[in-house]
Each structure stands twice: as C-alpha cells, then as structure tokens.
Amino acid sequence: MSLAQALDSIDRRIIYSSDERLPFDRVVLFGSGRWALLVHHFLTRRGVEIPAIVDSDPKQQGTKIHDLEVQHPDQAIAYKDLPFLILLPPSFASYNAHQVLIGLGVTDIYHGFRKNAHLFEPALMEWVGPRLEAIYQRMADHASQLQFAAVLKMMLSGDDAFLRISDYPQYEHPVVRPVAGDVILDGGSLDGDTAVVYARMTERTGTVYCFEPSEANHALLRRTIRAQGLKDYAVAVKRGLWKEKKRLSFTYNPGEAGASRLAEQGLETIEVIDVDTFVAENHLSSVDLIKMDIEGAEMDALNGARRTIARHRPKLQISLYHRLEDLWEIPELIEEIAPGYTFYFGHHQSIYTETVLYATHPEH
Numbered sequence: 477m478s479l480a481q482a483l484d485s486i487d488r489r490i491i492y493s494s495d496e497r498l499p500f501d502r503v504v505l506f507g508s509g510r511w512a513l514l515v516h517h518f519l520t521r522r523g524v525e526i527p528a529i530v531d532s533d534p535k536q537q538g539t540k541i542h543d544l545e546v547q548h549p550d551q552a553i554a555y556k557d558l559p560f561l562i563l564l565p566p567s568f569a570s571y572n573a574h575q576v577l578i579g580l581g582v583t584d585i586y587h588g589f590r591k592n593a594h595l596f597e598p599a600l601m602e603w604v605g606p607r608l609e610a611i612y613q614r615m616a617d618h619a620s621q622l623q624f625a626a627v628l629k630m631m632l633s634g635d636d637a638f639l640r641i642s643d644y645p646q647y648e649h650p651v652v653r654p655v656a657g658d659v660i661l662d663g664g665s666l667d668g669d670t671a672v673v674y675a676r677m678t679e680r681t682g683t684v685y686c687f688e689p690s691e692a693n694h695a696l697l698r699r700t701i702r703a704q705g706l707k708d709y710a711v712a713v714k715r716g717l718w719k720e721k722k723r724l725s726f727t728y729n730p731g732e733a734g735a736s737r738l739a740e741q742g743l744e745t746i747e748v749i750d751v752d753t754f755v756a757e758n759h760l761s762s763v764d765l766i767k768m769d770i771e772g773a774e775m776d777a778l779n780g781a782r783r784t785i786a787r788h789r790p791k792l793q794i795s796l797y798h799r800l801e802d803l804w805e806i807p808e809l810i811e812e813i814a815p816g817y818t819f820y821f822g823h824h825q826s827i828y829t830e831t832v833l834y835a836t837h838p839e840h
Contacts, residue, residue: 717780
C-alpha cells in the first residue's frame, strides 16, 4: 500500500455536532453528567440507539441519564463489539478512558464533539511528498504506517478527528522499550513520570538519567524520585539536552509545565549539554535508550548525540509533534547518523500532541 492509498483509508475518529452523517447507528457513551445528557439528546434525535453509558467516576455511577443507569467501565465488556464514544475533553482523562476500552477489547472508539484548532498545511504533499513517502515505506509494520498516515492527514486537513491512539501506552512500545539493566537518557523528564514508567519496566535495574533544566520542573522531578523511592535508580540532571554545552535562555509556563522551551528572551537562564559530552564526562560505557520530548529542540539534541548514536546504536523514543518538519527531518537525520534503524510510529493523545518515533537498530 502506498502513502496515498493509506491517506485515503484514514477515516475520522471524532464526531462533531455539525456532521450530517454519523458512522454508527448504535453507540455506547463513555462519560456522563450534563454533557452526556446533551449528547444523548442530540444522538437519539438523529436516530442513534444508546444501549449504555459508562463512567470511571464513582460519583456518577448509579445516576441516571434518560432512564439509563451509568455503569462502571468494567461492565462495558458486554458491549465491546459496539462503537464507543468518549465524551471527555482532550486530556490524560480521555487518553486513560481510551486505554481502558482497549483493555476491555473495544476496537471501535470515537471521541465526541470538540473543535479542532491545529494549524495545518494543505500543500504539504506538494512540498515534501516524496520524502514523506520514503519514511512511510520505512515504517516496520502496518500499524505504524496507518498511524503515520493518520497524523499526516490531520496535518493536511487541520482536522484532528483523523487521529488514532496507539494500542500501547506511551514509551511502552512492544519492541522499542527499556529492559532490565538499560542505561537510559531521558530528555525532558518534567516531573519524573517517565522515570517511574522506566523503573517499572526495568525492575529498577540499570540507570535513568533525567534531564530537566528549569528550577520548578527539576524540583518536581526530585520530589518524584524521593516519593517513589528511586534514588538508587534515577539521577536528576539539572540540564537540558541540546547540540552543545552552554547556557541558554528558557521560558517556563507555570500553568503548563510541559510547554517550557528554549527562547531568545526567557525568564530563566539554564544549563544545556549535548549527549556526547555528557556521556564522555560521566564515563558511560553504554547507552541503551535515548528518549527526547524537549519542546522542539529534538533536532538540535540529536545532532549533539551523533557520536553516541553512531557508537552505541541505542533504542530511540523521539517526539515528533513540536515542529512540522520533525515528521520527516528527524527520521532522515537518524538514518544519516546510523543507517539501518527500524522505525515504528506511535500516537498517544486524541489531539495532535504526543506523537513518538520509536527506533531500534539491529547492531545494538
């Protein structure tokens, strides 16, 4: 299947109130309260049957919406062959609901009635179509190809209804994942949530170096390491990853800690370091996995990791959603540094964020 054929096969997974046609005539609602009441009214007037409503909130379970008692999600297994419509705003709550349904065996999942606001580039295929086609063909499996096509179709249309959520949690790819004893460089650790995931997956063997340059985020990171008992596994590094070792301006958004980034005029001056220098200064004899979610600095940081990648061929988990060009430039750069990587593609949110390139090399 070519990329063009894959793009044609991608259908929308978000339902809008303006839609003239709906992709189902029966659907189970995930989410309750006033919003579910309005959606129930809208759908039933369109002739859609709603056999059940489920909600993870214990306070909502047992309440009624149009004579339907709100059930615990575990009871949804009785309806697993039907489509489900998640009525939660784009957030980790909607992501978690999606994962719950996947765990129950539900395969037909939609998200409901939200406005799309992503900037899009309809001329993208004319601009870099052959390069995108080449990367699409490099994807190691059909699921990765479809995810790549879905993200691209969102970029072409501006409609995030085409997005899908991968059927594995973020950073827990079935092939490109940490194992016991791995030495991990975690670029963009934020509050340490990824370190907790890696600790579980490696049974707290090996080491994860957690790079978080801002004072506020670094304090959250240290707190998580203490609270989770990870002091013998996780090392908090108060530096950002970049293409060289120096001091840079940094902007920190206290209302959205994960959106902090390098800037020409920032509120804070931070220390940054390139991976190659960090590996040399800390005498690391191996690097098994590099993860980067560093708010648009991924290309610079990968250029600062050239020697490490070429020598150790580590597994890579690299965010692709901060810059439009990252979708093709990052895979191309990895192939330039160390030819032979196998690429997988994951997406982990019902909005345009949390797209990850997973890569592994046969020589690692």
